[in-house]
Each structure stands twice: as structure tokens, then as C-alpha cells.
Amino acid sequence: MxxxxxxxxxxxxxxxxxxxxxxxxxxxxxxxxxxxxxxxYELSNSITELLFISKSKIVQSIANQxxxxxxxxxxxxxxxxxxxxxxxxxxxxxxxSFNDLMKLNNVSQIFTCNGLTFNRKFNxxxxxxxxxxxxxxxxxxxxxxxxxxxxxxxxxxxLSRVFEGTPQLH
Amino acid sequence: MLNxxxxxxxxxxxxxxxxxxxxxxxxxxxxxxxDVTLSKIRTPEEYIETISIILEEADKLDxxxxxxxxxxxxxxxxxxxEFSKVRIDQLLWDVxxxxxxxxxxxSIYLDIxxxxxxxxxxxxxxxEQLLHLAFTNIVSNxxxxxxxxxxxxxxxxxxxxxxxxxxxxxxxxxxxxxxxxYDTFYRASNTKNYEGYGIGLPLTRNIIRMHKGxxxxxxxxxxxxxxxxxxxxxxxxxxxxxxF
Numbered sequence: 001m002x003x004x005x006x007x008x009x010x011x012x013x014x015x016x017x018x019x020x021x022x023x024x025x026x027x028x029x030x031x032x033x034x035x036x037x038x039x040x041y042e043l044s045n046s047i048t049e050l051l052f053i054s055k056s057k058i059v060q061s062i063a064n065q066x067x068x069x070x071x072x073x074x075x076x077x078x079x080x081x082x083x084x085x086x087x088x089x090x091x092x093x094x095x096x097s098f099n100d101l102m103k104l105n106n107v108s109q110i111f112t113c114n115g116l117t118f119n120r121k122f123n124x125x126x127x128x129x130x131x132x133x134x135x136x137x138x139x140x141x142x143x144x145x146x147x148x149x150x151x152x153x154x155x156x157x158x159l160s161r162v163f164e165g166t167p168q169l170h
Numbered sequence: 171m172l173n174x175x176x177x178x179x180x181x182x183x184x185x186x187x188x189x190x191x192x193x194x195x196x197x198x199x200x201x202x203x204x205d206v207t208l209s210k211i212r213t214p215e216e217y218i219e220t221i222s223i224i225l226e227e228a229d230k231l232d233x234x235x236x237x238x239x240x241x242x243x244x245x246x247x248x249x250x251x252e253f254s255k256v257r258i259d260q261l262l263w264d265v266x267x268x269x270x271x272x273x274x275x276x277s278i279y280l281d282i283x284x285x286x287x288x289x290x291x292x293x294x295x296x297x298e299q300l301l302h303l304a305f306t307n308i309v310s311n312x313x314x315x316x317x318x319x320x321x322x323x324x325x326x327x328x329x330x331x332x333x334x335x336x337x338x339x340x341x342x343x344x345x346x347x348x349x350x351x352y353d354t355f356y357r358a359s360n361t362k363n364y365e366g367y368g369i370g371l372p373l374t375r376n377i378i379r380m381h382k383g384x385x386x387x388x389x390x391x392x393x394x395x396x397x398x399x400x401x402x403x404x405x406x407x408x409x410x411x412x413x414f
Contacts, residue, residue, distance in 0.1 A: 020284070037412070059414040068412065073326035073333065075411050076286040087414035160335040160398045163284060163324035 002083040004034045004105055008112035008133060010123050011039065011063050013070050013161040017145050018113045020162075023078040026109075026141070032083040036105055040127035041089040059087050062123050070162040090129060098132040110140035188355040192234055192367070196227040203227075237369045241354065241376065251380065255404060256296040257289060258332050259325055265305045266323070269313065276313040281324040291327045294401045296381055304377040307370040308336050308397050314364060316340025316394065329407050331383075331400040338396075343389040351387060360391065 005022060009015040019035060027033060041058060044050060075082055090101055102110075110133050118126050133140050207220040259282070266278045286292070294301075312321040316338040324335045343351060347358045352375050355368040378385045382402050389395035 024283070056414055069328045069331075072328035072411055073284055076291060076327045076329075077284045079286065079288075085412040087412055159333065160324075160337070160396050163281060163322075163326065163335050163337075 002032045002034050003108045004036060006036050006038055006102070006105070006107045006110045008110065008116070008129055009037045009039055010116040010118055010120075010126060011037075011067055012117070012120070012123075013067065013158045014115050014145055015113060016067070016070050016074060016162055017164075018111050018143050019071070019074055021143050022111050023074070023081060026111075027078075027081050029081065031081065033081055034083045035085045036107070037085070037087045038101075038129065039089055039123070040129045040132075041091050042125050042127055043091050055089060058089055062126065063087065064122065066159055070159055073162055090132075095132060095135055098129070099136050102136060102138055107138060110136070110138050111143065112140065113143040113145045115145040188353070188368075189238065192355050193231065196231040196234070199227045200224050200231075234367060234369075237367060237373070238354075241369060241373050251297050251300065253295050253297055255293045256298050256301065258292050258294055258334065258401070259285060259289075261296075261298065261302060262305060262323055262325065262334065265302060265309055269306060269310050273310075273313070273318075275318040276310075277318060277320040278309060278313070279320055279322050281322050284324065284326040286327050291403065291405050292325070292332065293404045294332050294381070295404055296401070300377045301381060304374040305334070305399075307374045308399070311370060312336050312338035312340065312395065312397070314366075315361070327403055329409070329411065330403060331406075332403045334399045334401075336397045336399075337394065339394040342391040342393055342395055343387070344391050345389075348387065348389065 007015075007018050007022070009018070022035075039062070041062075043053070071085070075085070088101070088105070090098060092098060092101070112130060112133055116128065116130075118124075118128050203220050203223050207217065212220075262280060266280055270276045270278060309321060309323060317340065319339050322335075322337045324337070326333045326335075341360050343358050344360060350356045351358070352372050353368075354372050357366060357368040375385055378399060378401070384400045386398045387395065388398075
């Protein structure tokens with residue numbers, strides 16, 4: 001029996017720390033988990049654009065190679081407890097549609113972190129789901145992470161950030 | 171294309187002038203010492219001192235030419251190098267042990283928090299001696315230029331690569347000089363108080379390339395440096411891990 005864990009993300013490498021902390025501190029060794037990455041996404045208002053949009057195109061525009069590679073590092077470590085992984089986007093508006101999405105995916109727990117930022121070039125159409133998460137009535141845990149230093153985004157590669165621990169682990 | 175040819179000429183020019191300058195320095199010292207000592211009759215002790223200095227400088231010259239030769243060999247001709255399956259974690263434990271033995275001030279923390287338990291995933295196709303040399307160079311640089319503060323070496327495996335990240339909290343590399351760190355004999359402007367020939371990084375990069383890997387360096391002056399090395403994993407898998 002797999003348990004579904006929702007991970008609120010902004011597709012930054014910082015947000016992958018949430019998954020790391022989940023497996024290191026909260027996951028049971030004997031259970032298998034399905035990780036669902038979720039971000040809010042504001043769809044375009046133009047009908048022509050909407051005609052040609054698809055979920056996979058949207059995800060490809062937000063999540064980059066580095067995000068996947070960094071996730072693979074985590075996956076290879078916790079493979080025995082990982083059932084599957086999915087990326088979902090929430091394009092609705094209110095609490096009800098958010099709660100419906102939770103029900104549809106049979107979510108057991110929601111994990112988020114406090115260092116998420118949504119105004120970067122790659123995730124500028126994404127929005128913060130924190131309020132909706134807190135009011136959903138579902139069991140949620142907020143992880144403390146360091147806010148990602150803006151300067152780092154101009155460096156060549158951020159893959160090594162996945163090895164940086166969250167403050168509470170030190 | 172013209173830019174590349176121009177750049178290539180410039181690199182070769184710089185290399186030749188750097189190399190000849192580096193090799194001439196100990197030679198100048200030897201000639202100088204010998205000249206001065208021969209200018210009049212001296213005591214046996216003075217002759218002994220002179221000869222010791224000449225030996226010391228000749229030794230330096232020997233080491234520099236050996237390093238240059240090694241660099242040239244790893245850069246251009248890899249045909250007689252033997253490869254075998256090497257476990258990256260064992261290699262790095264070994265590197266850590268050797269560095270800490272040579273200099274007991276070194277403090278290296280091997281971070282295996284994201285390292286998979288399956289040893290098959292940690293194997294790379296490598297020449298053990300050369301890869302050992304490459305990592306020893308990176309890690310000992312990290313120790314040296316951070317005045318022996320703790321250096322963190324992390325290991326992780328993605329689908330295609332084994333990734334090693336070496337992180338220090340040292341003097342860092344000035345941003346404008348980052349593009350020159352692989353130039354032979356190049357030493358950054360903030361390294362005046364540290365010993366070194368400037369040959370480690372170009373050698374290391376050649377070795378990593380020989381292993382079909384990739385090395386990335388990023389740094390913030392005064393805060394620290396991170397070196398990221400990727401090597402193709404033998405157990406590479408093309409399975410898509412996230413569906414969407």
C-alpha cells in the first residue's frame with residue numbers, strides 16, 4: 001500500500017530539500033511513498049494560447065534538466081521507499097478546487113518549505129499555494145530551509161545545492 | 171572561428187611564456203648562488219650552504235618539469251591509460267586518509283547522506299591512480315586555501331552520473347579570474363600567502379576529461395569555493411523517474 005505525499009514546490013533546487021528531509025526524518029522505512037510535486041500555475045487568458053497548451057508542455061517550461069538530475073540523486077538514495085513520482089499543477093482558484101485535487105490524489109500528508117520564491121524567470125507564472133495548504137484541513141508540515149541566495153542563480157550550476165543540508169539537520 | 175584560433179594562439183603564447191618564466195626562476199637562483207660563491211674563496215660551511223641551496227632549487231626545477239611533462243601526457247595522449255571499475259566512495263575515503271596523514275591539520279568531512287547504499291551504483295570506469303590524483307588535488311586545494319577549515323566532500327548518483335561536490339569556506343576565487351584558473355601556472359591574485367605551482371587544476375581537468383567527465387568550479391571571494399565533478403556512471407539508466 002503506497003501513501004501519497006504532496007510536496008509543494010517552486011521547482012528550485014532549494015525546494016528539493018523538502019523531499020530529502022521527508023525521507024530522512026518522517027518516512028517509515030517499511031512503507032512505500034508516492035511523491036507528488038505540486039505548484040500553482042496561472043494559465044493564460046488567451047483562448048488561442050489555451051488551445052495549444054498541455055500539462056507536459058507547462059512542466060517542461062518550468063522544471064529544468066538540473067531539477068530532474070538533482071531529484072535523481074535523491075531518488076537513488078531513497079529508492080527502496082519510493083513508489084513513484086509525479087508532477088501536478090494546480091490551475092484552479094479557490095479552496096474547494098484545491099481540496100478536490102487533494103481528494104482526487106488521495107493525499108496523506110502535505111509538505112512545504114518556507115524558502116519558496118515564485119518570481120524567478122523560470123517560474124514566473126507559478127503561484128504560492130501556502131494559504132490554500134494551511135486552510136485545507138489536511139495534515140501539513142512546513143520545513144525550515146535557507147532562502148536561496150539570488151546571486152547563486154547566476155552561477156554555472158546549482159546541482160551542488162542539493163547536498164546542502166537544511167539548518168535543522170546541523 | 172577566428173576568435174577560437176586567436177584564443178588558442180593566446181593560450182599557447184601565455185603557456186610558453188608562463189612555463190619559461192616558471193622554469194627560469196629556480197635556474198636564476200642556482201646561477202646567482204653559484205656565481206656569488208665562486209667570486210672569492212669561502213669557508214667549507216659557506217660552500218656547503220651554497221650547494222644545499224643549489225640542490226633545493228634544482229629539486230624544485232625537477233618537480234616542475236615532471237609536472238609539466240605529466241600535464242602534457244594527460245592532455246594529449248591517453249592511449250596507454252588502463253581503465254577499470256572503480257568505486258568512487260572507496261577512492262574518496264582513500265584520498266581523505268592520505269591528505270589527513272600528510273597534513274594533520276586537514277579536516278575533511280565525507281558527506282554520504284545522499285549516497286545510495288547499492289555499491290553497484292557507485293562504480294565508474296576509471297584509471298584509479300589518475301582519478302586519485304585528480305581528487306587529491308581538488309581536496310588538498312580546498313584544505314590549503316581555507317586555512318584548514320573543514321572541507322565537505324559529498325557524493326551522489328543521478329541517472330547518468332556520479333556526482334562529487336567539494337565545498338570549502340576559504341578565500342575563494344575573484345570573479346574576474348575564474349576563467350583563468352585552468353591556465354598552466356596561473357595563480358589567482360589572492361594566493362600570495364599560499365604555496366603552489368599553479369599546475370594542479372589544469373592537470374585535474376585533463377584527467378577528468380580523460381574520464382569523459384565534467385568539472386565545474388564556482389566561487390565567491392572571501393566566502394568559499396565549490397567544485398563539482400561529474401563522472402559517467404557505469405550503471406547509467408535511462409528510466410524516466412518523474413511522470414507528468
